[in-house]
Amino acid sequence: MKSGFVALVGRPNAGKSTLLNRIVGHKLAIVSDKPQTTRTRIAGAKNYPDGQVVFVDTPGVHKPTHRMNVRMVDLALEAMREVDLLTLVVDVSVREGPGDRYLLDLVKKITTPAILALNKVDLIAKAKLLPIIDRYRQAHAFVEYVPLSALDGTNVATLESLFLQHLPDGDPLYPADYVTDQSDRFFVAEIVREQVLQLTHDELPFTTAVVVDSIEEPREGEAATIYCTILVERESQKPIVIGKGGAMIKQIGTAARLELQRFLGTRVHLDVRVRVKSEWRDDERVLDDLGVRGR
Ligand SMILES: Nc1nc2c(ncn2[C@@H]2O[C@H](COP(=O)(O)OP(=O)(O)OP(=O)(O)O)[C@@H](O)[C@H]2O)c(=O)[nH]1
């Protein structure tokens, strides 16, 4: 039997969370087309006939501008050092830049063996892939190079078999029914935030956070009641999240409620408010409360 931890690391938007969800077979991490979607570490376990793998999704590595971003990048770098096997997820559909070189340097510096996952192959012609693999091969001796699509599933099973090959022998680390290290409260906040990310634009995806104030368990035949607050940084952002006549907050609430009902398996009454909390991204207490863990 094989067992161990595999970290998914990479630049923002590379497709790490999409890959985690695809592998574990359900949605543990929210996904969006905006960078910096994942703000903390999310573990998800999968059992195979010949072993157990605990995957660790991490925030995309980027230049930090706020205390939150420093924590996010720290979390990713910490995960890189702590796991048994690293998977560097790169988006082959975008041109490599200084951020990719920075990450590559980090991978080279640590001793953890690394697999290169060349993601989003569905977006490029096959001929374009080989030179990219070559460049990475010259830059670092990855233990495997795997072109794949986390979105349509191409080659993901191959990648999974390679994880098992490169992990140490060992008994399962968790019971067979272990799913994740995150709480229901975390997933509830993320489900609401996913709608904020989907429905807002410009700086709002970066300047908003969702705090779950309370979750009231349903009584026999009734709905669960969830109170949460969307934090914004400035007074001027509040009307954008609320929308004309409350249209935006209503849309966020309706979409989130449907998803929450699926997640919790019960009817949900969702109460969403918007509150200004200036500079929350630099507020250690808010970050602790949001689960963006620091050192
Ligand atoms: N075409 C295509 N799109 C993909 C693929 N994998 C992910 N995406 C898209 O890429 C975007 C980013 O995906 P995420 O999974 O949120 O990326 P991430 O690396 O977790 O991003 P951060 O959490 O911001 O670091 C989303 O719009 C995904 O649908 C893929 O294989 N092909």
Ligand SMILES: [Mg+2]
């Ligand atoms: Mg992510």
